[in-house]
Amino acid sequence: MIRKRTNDRSANRQQRSPLWRSCTSLRSLKQIHATLIVKGFISDPSAVREFIFAAAVAVPGALGYALKVFGQIPQPDTFTWNTVIRGAAQSLNPQNAVSLYVKMENGASSRPDRFTFPFALKACTKLRLAQLGLCVHGRIVKIGFDSNTNVRNTLIYFHANCGELGVARELFEASGKAEVVAWSALTAGYARRGELGIARELFDEMPVKDLVSWNVMITGYAKRGEMEKARRLFDQAPQRDVVTWNAMIAGYVLSNCNNKALDMFKEMRLVGETPDEVTLLSLLSACAELGDLEIGMQMHHSIQEFVQGDPGTLLGNALVDMYAKCGSIERALNIFFSMKQRDLSTWNSVIGGLAFHGHAERSISLFEEMLKLSISPDEITLVGVLIACSHAGKVKEGKQYFKLMREKYGIKPNIRHYGCMVDLLGRAGLLEEAFEFVEKMEIAPNAIIWRTLLGACRNHGDVELGKIASEKLISVRHDESGDYVLLSNLYALKEDWSGAEKVRKSMDDNGIMKGIGFSLIDEADDDDGVPAHSV
Incomplete structure (x- = not known):
């Protein structure tokens, strides 16, 4: 019953x-x-x-x-x-x-x-x-x-977040000061709107600070990249929950301190706090940015411990993206094909990952399969497809996809799409067509466009067009030694030593110093053979 x-x-x-x-x-x-x-x-x-x-x-x-x-x-x-x-x-x-x-x-x-x-x-x-x-x-x-306490507190929360902060403050001053929920709501409103100074004043004045208040301030500092302040509050907090840990981990990822994010996760596990989907998404992003396959695989194992069965679309997408960025294309594809549900981000991750790592034919094939499923591409999808066409030398197909962007899918090309097309034409040796394409661009070409053209001229030995690209490049930015070296190498390739010397002299006249060469070694293991980051 x-x-x-x-x-x-x-x-x-x-x-x-x-x-x-x-x-x-x-x-x-x-x-x-x-x-x-x-x-x-x-x-x-x-x-x-x-x-x-x-x-x-x-x-x-x-x-x-x-x-x-x-x-x-x-x-x-x-x-x-x-x-x-x-x-x-x-x-x-x-x-x-x-x-x-x-x-x-x-x-x-x-x-x-x-x-x-x-x-x-x-x-x-x-x-x-x-x-x-x-x-x-x-x-x-x-x-x-x-006059009802719960209703009034929710009104403060609403106005503090998307209404009028002044109204929220009036409600708070009139009758809300006795409620810790009201303090937290108003503090959160100021913090989320970027007024951390006022938020901190309210936080410091609170007669009683609840966990929400601590989390609001830690999150506010973390989103602003002020991780030292966030860490000090984190250490002072009398209690923490998964939201507290997530704020710190996400903050380190946003600040490009990915190793610290992984270290924070180790701390989280040591104190027995269980991660949630937000935690795992941040950590996978950290692994993807580090490009460390070993750490990424350890993170995948951790996900399997905490998430039984299908990880869901968001985590599945993050795993595909992580493996693709770490260069493990087969693992990325295994996750992709095992997912029960896929969205556009899923397709974008696998199409782009395949393209970036030279699997152009498979990238284009998956794009065509996506279209057959009536999934409309966005600007990110087309970047991956155009990169694939460029790497595969598919000039005709690349031109067709670029044309369909606007005509069929209503996507306005941005600088990345233009850059892909310049690279496509340059790799194929269609240098004059590439220059004509740049002249007709609807947006001003940036340094990357001109450097791409200069690189293509060097690869195909076209000194005259290379000089034009170099002049345009130096007019956009004049303090990058690599740009001068690229033109100098083009002259040297043609055994035009006089031209090469002029480029070197121009560097000296402008005070441009060539960077010292170095090698990058991934120190995966410490001296004792234990991985530096074990998650």
Whole structure:
């Protein structure tokens, strides 16, 4: 039997019966739903409320099913409305929460109460719907719920994040100072809008600092790249959760301190904190940037420890990208083909990875397969495809793809696409066509374009065009020794020693020093043979 609920309609106070506590998947939820229908319990309002709560809030991935069932209820009570709005507001698609709230306001038999508005405001905040949030605020004032602590705190949260900081401050000063939630909401608002100075003042003035407050400030400093300040607060924090660790790891990755990010993960594991998907995504990004296959494989093993079965699209994409950037194309392809669901990022990672590492034919083949599946490419996809065409010497195909960018897919070429085309024509020895292409570009060519042309002239021994490319390059940037050396080598290739000497003299006259050559050694192991970074 399903235990009947008390009259408390707060979604926050929902008590689940033993039957519903055993419901942990969409499949088991459907089985219980079928039982309810067969035995007639679906007509029991208490059973309906229990079911909607389980589907909308408690069971991962069941919100869509909850919304379908909710749509079949003739006259849902306020608690049931609040439950589905809550579940939608907490989901990846909070737009459903907004739609439900509007529908509830416009003709539903049940009216919004003090529990409805916080969920609606949180959805508006996530979606950055400032105007709708202001309308909700007006409705709250009209009904008289603005004195409710939970509603007021959520209003501070909304205005601090996407409304008016001044309004948030007024609400806080008027009656919110007694609540640590209000302090945290206002502090977070200033921090997320980049006003870390004011945020830090509020943080220091807090009579009681909760974990959210610590996380807000640590995240704020980490996003600004101020990792020393973030680390000091991290060390001072009386307690930490996975969000605290994620802020530090992501901050180090954003600051290009990837080794420190991996070290932080080791610390995280030592204290027994379990990583989540955000942690793992940041770490895979660090591995990809380091280009260290051994560390990347260790990270993949760690993911298999923490994530049972299919890692999902986001982690799958990150694994494909990591293996591709580390040069392990076969492993990248194995992950790609094993993924149950793929999105455009998945295809982009594997197409680009294959192209960058010289597997041009396979890259183009996968692109054609993607098109057959009616997946529209974006600008990133076309960069990978054009690189593949350039490496494979497929001039005709590259020109065709470049043309289709705008005509078929509505993609405006950017400097990277133009650079790929210049490289394609230059590699093929079509130097005059490459120069004509550059002259007709819709955006000004940068140093990379001219250096690509200069490199192509050197490879094909065209001194005259090389001089033109060099002059253009030096007019864009004149302090790179490599640009001068490239032209000097072109003269030397043609045994024009006088021209080479003039380039050298020009370097001296402009105070350009040739960089000292060095070799880069990947110190994968310490002296004792233990990998420097073991995750």
